[in-house]
Amino acid sequence: MEAKNDILWELAKRRAGFKKHLISYLIVNAFLWSIWFVSGSDYQQENFFPWPVWVMLSWGIGLAFSYANAYIFNTRNAIEQEYEKLKKQPSS
Numbered sequence: 903m904e905a906k907n908d909i910l911w912e913l914a915k916r917r918a919g920f921k922k923h924l925i926s927y928l929i930v931n932a933f934l935w936s937i938w939f940v941s942g943s944d945y946q947q948e949n950f951f952p953w954p955v956w957v958m959l960s961w962g963i964g965l966a967f968s969y970a971n972a973y974i975f976n977t978r979n980a981i982e983q984e985y986e987k988l989k990k991q992p993s994s
Contacts, residue, residue, distance in 0.1 A: 913976065920972040927965050931958055 934954040 909976075909979065913972075916972040920968045923965060923968050927961055931961070 931954065934957055935952075938952055938954050
């Protein structure tokens with residue numbers, strides 16, 4: 903059996919976690935919007951604002967951070983790069 907690369911394993915876990923988070927987000931929000939639509943909300947109201955928007959926005963912020971953690975920021979690699987850069991600097 904092949905030995906796992908710890909960095910790649912951690913990255914794979916983050917990406918799989920994000921995908922599960924995204925699927926949950928889509929399913930739950932579709933359900934909430936369908937409840938809102940079926941409940942007969944008054945579209946002619948002057949202060950009309952659908953309540954599922956609050957859930958989408960707040961949960962969407964968490965989803966964005968989850969995406970950034972899985973696909974944009976690789977903290978372990980960034981730490982190693984900074985360490986290598988510091989090693990190459992002449993000591994004073």
